[in-house]
Amino acid sequence: MQVPILKQGPYLIASIQSALSDEDLVQLRDALVAQVGKLRSRGVIVDVTVLDVMDSFATRTLCDIAHMIRLRGAEMVIVGIQPEVAFALVRLGLKLEGVSTALDLEEGILYLDRKMIDSGKEMSIRER
Amino acid sequence: MEGFHNLPPRNRGEGTEEVFVPIKSDRDIIIARQRGKELAASIGFSSTDLTLIATAISELSRNIVIYAKSGGITMKPLRQGGRKGIRVVAQDEGPGIPDVSRALQDGFSTSRSLGLGLPGVRRLMDAFELVSEVNRGTTVTVRKWATPEGG
Amino acid sequence: MRKLSLAPSVSPSSAHELLRELVAHLQQNRTLLREEWARRITEAKLLTAMSKDEIFAEATAVYDNYVEALESGTFEALQAYARNLSERIIPRGVETHEVIGIVLLLRDVLARSLFAKYQNNFAQLNRILDAYEPAVNRISNTVAVGFVQERERVIREQQEAIRVLSTPVLQVRERLLILPIIGVIDPQRARQLTEQLLRGIRTNRAKVVVIDITGVPVMDANVANHLVQTVEATRLLGATVIITGLSPEIAQTLVTIGVDLSKMYTVGDLQGGIEEAERLLGYKVTPMGENSHSA
Numbered sequence: 114m115q116v117p118i119l120k121q122g123p124y125l126i127a128s129i130q131s132a133l134s135d136e137d138l139v140q141l142r143d144a145l146v147a148q149v150g151k152l153r154s155r156g157v158i159v160d161v162t163v164l165d166v167m168d169s170f171a172t173r174t175l176c177d178i179a180h181m182i183r184l185r186g187a188e189m190v191i192v193g194i195q196p197e198v199a200f201a202l203v204r205l206g207l208k209l210e211g212v213s214t215a216l217d218l219e220e221g222i223l224y225l226d227r228k229m230i231d232s233g234k235e236m237s238i239r240e241r
Numbered sequence: 242m243e244g245f246h247n248l249p250p251r252n253r254g255e256g257t258e259e260v261f262v263p264i265k266s267d268r269d270i271i272i273a274r275q276r277g278k279e280l281a282a283s284i285g286f287s288s289t290d291l292t293l294i295a296t297a298i299s300e301l302s303r304n305i306v307i308y309a310k311s312g313g314i315t316m317k318p319l320r321q322g323g324r325k326g327i328r329v330v331a332q333d334e335g336p337g338i339p340d341v342s343r344a345l346q347d348g349f350s351t352s353r354s355l356g357l358g359l360p361g362v363r364r365l366m367d368a369f370e371l372v373s374e375v376n377r378g379t380t381v382t383v384r385k386w387a388t389p390e391g392g
Numbered sequence: 393m394r395k396l397s398l399a400p401s402v403s404p405s406s407a408h409e410l411l412r413e414l415v416a417h418l419q420q421n422r423t424l425l426r427e428e429w430a431r432r433i434t435e436a437k438l439l440t441a442m443s444k445d446e447i448f449a450e451a452t453a454v455y456d457n458y459v460e461a462l463e464s465g466t467f468e469a470l471q472a473y474a475r476n477l478s479e480r481i482i483p484r485g486v487e488t489h490e491v492i493g494i495v496l497l498l499r500d501v502l503a504r505s506l507f508a509k510y511q512n513n514f515a516q517l518n519r520i521l522d523a524y525e526p527a528v529n530r531i532s533n534t535v536a537v538g539f540v541q542e543r544e545r546v547i548r549e550q551q552e553a554i555r556v557l558s559t560p561v562l563q564v565r566e567r568l569l570i571l572p573i574i575g576v577i578d579p580q581r582a583r584q585l586t587e588q589l590l591r592g593i594r595t596n597r598a599k600v601v602v603i604d605i606t607g608v609p610v611m612d613a614n615v616a617n618h619l620v621q622t623v624e625a626t627r628l629l630g631a632t633v634i635i636t637g638l639s640p641e642i643a644q645t646l647v648t649i650g651v652d653l654s655k656m657y658t659v660g661d662l663q664g665g666i667e668e669a670e671r672l673l674g675y676k677v678t679p680m681g682e683n684s685h686s687a
Contacts, residue, residue: 135267196590197292
C-alpha cells in the first residue's frame with residue numbers, strides 16, 4: 114500500500130489513506146526520507162486522520178521518520194490524530210517524543226510556516 | 242490456566258460466538274484488530290473502548306509475528322451477570338518469555354525499544370493474564386468490560 | 393410463554409374450568425368492578441397527579457389487561473402494557489407506593505366480588521380462590537416490577553444526564569475551550585470528561601484548553617493520573633493545556649504520582665488562565681522555551 118506523497122511548496126504531505134501494515138510503514142519512512150533529500154523539502158506533514166489505531170510500532174516508526182528527517186534539516190509534524198487514538202496512545206504510555214503534532218492539515222502548515230520564520234530569523238541574526 | 246482452553250466453550254461458562262485469526266505476517270495484525278473491533282462493536286463497546294481493544298490486539302499480534310513467527314488470536318464475547326465484555330487470547334508456540342516479571346515491568350516507555358509492550362497492554366485492559374514457558378510458547382489473555390451505560 | 397401456576401388442591405382440568413368461570417365473572421362485572429376500583433383509588437388518595445378521568449381510563453386499560461392475562465395465561469401483553477403505563481406515568485410524578493397500592497386495591501376489589509358471588513357456596517369459593525390467588529399475585533407482581541424497573545431505568549438516565557451536564561466543555565472564544573470541573577471526580581466521570589474534551593477540541597478546532605479545577609476539593613492518585621493522561625492526549629491533538637485552580641493538596645498528589653509540575657502549564661485562577669490563553673492565541677510567532685511539542 115503506497116502512501117501518496119504530495120509536494121506543496123517547500124513541504125511534503127504524506128496522506129495516509131488506509132490502515133498501514135508494518136511493511137507499509139517502513140516503506141513510507143524510506144520514501145519520505147528519500148524525497149526530502151531529493152527535493153530539499155523544509156517540512157513534512159504526515160496526515161493520520163484515517164488511522165483508527167496507532168500502536169507502538171506505528172509510533173516508533175513515526176518517531177524514526179521525524180528523527181531522520183531532522184537530520185536532513187527538515188521539520189516534521191503529525192496531523193489528524195483522532196481523539197480515541199490519542200486516548201489509547203496515552204493509556205498505552207506511548208509518548209511521541211520529539212515529534213510535533215497539530216490538529217489538522219491547515220494547522221500543520223501554519224506550524225511549519227512559523228518554524229520556517231523562526232529559523233529564518235535565527236539565520237538573519239547569525240548573518241549580521 | 243493449563244488445560245482451560247481445551248475445555249469446550251460451554252464448560253467455561255462463556256458464550257460460543259468465537260472469532261479466530263491466525264497470525265503469520267504483519268498483514269494479519271491488521272486483520273486481527275479489524276475483526277476484534279467488529280466483535281467489540283457488536284458487543285456494544287463505546288468507540289473509545291473499540292480503539293483500546295484494537296490497539297491491544299495489535300500489540301499482542303505483533304509480538305506473535307516478531308517473536309514466535311506464528312500463532313493465533315481468539316476473541317469471544319463475555320457475559321457476567323448483567324455486564325458484557327470481551328476476551329482476547331493471544332497464543333503462540335514460540336520461544337516463550339524467560340523473565341516474565343521483567344517483561345511486565347513498567348518503565349520502558351522512555352526507551353526506544355518498547356520490548357513486548359505488555360505493561361501497556363495491561364493498562365488498556367481490565368484483566369490481564371500471562372502464561373509462558375521457554376521453548377513451549379506464550380499465552381496472553383486479556384478481558385475488557387463494557388460500562389453499563391455503554392459509555 | 394409462562395403459564396399460571398395453581399394451588400396443589402386443584403386438578404388441571406377443573407382448574408381450567410375455574411379460571412374460565414373467574415374470567416367470565418370479571419368480564420360480566422367489568423363496569424361495576426372498574427368503577428369500584430377507581431373509587432377506592434381516589435378514596436385512598438392515590439394517583440393524585442392524575443385527574444379522575446385519567447384514572448378511570450388507565451383503570452380500564454389495566455383491568456382489561458388483567459383479565460386478558462388471566463384468560464390467556466401469558467404475560468407478554470401485560471408486561472408490555474406495564475412498561476408502557478410506567479413510561480407515561482413516571483414523568484407525571486407517580487410513585488412506586490402508589491402503583492403497588494392500586495394494584496393491591498384491584499386484587500382486593502376482585503376478591504371481594506368473588507366473596508359476594510360465592511357467599512352461599514363456601515366450597516366453590518375456596519376452589520375459585522385457589523385458582524384466583526396465584527394468578528392475581530403473579531399479575532400484581534408483573535405490574536409492580538415493571539414499574540420499578542422502568543423507574544430505575546429513568547433514574548439511571550437522569551444520573552447520566554447530570555454527569556454529562558456537570559462537565560461541560562465551553563467554547564468562550566474562537567480556538568479556546570474551557571472545562572470547569574466541579575465536585576469530586578470518579579474514574580468513570582474522568583473518562584467521560586476526557587472523551588468530551590478531546591471531541592470538543594476536534595469539533596471546535598481549539599488551540600488552547602483551560603481546565604479549571606478550582607471546584608475540585610480532592611483527587612486521588614487514580615484520577616490525578618487520568619488528568620495527566622488527558623493533558624497528554626490534548627497535546628497530541630495539537631492544543632495547549634492550561635490548568636487553573638490547582639490546590640496545594642492536588643499539587644501534592646500529582647507530585648506523588650511522579651508528575652513534573654514544572655512541565656505543566658498552570659495558572660492560579662480561571663480568570664488568569666483565560667488571559668494567558670488569549671495571550672497565547674494572539675501570538676503570531678511561536679514563543680521560545682515552550683515545554684510542549686504541540687504546534
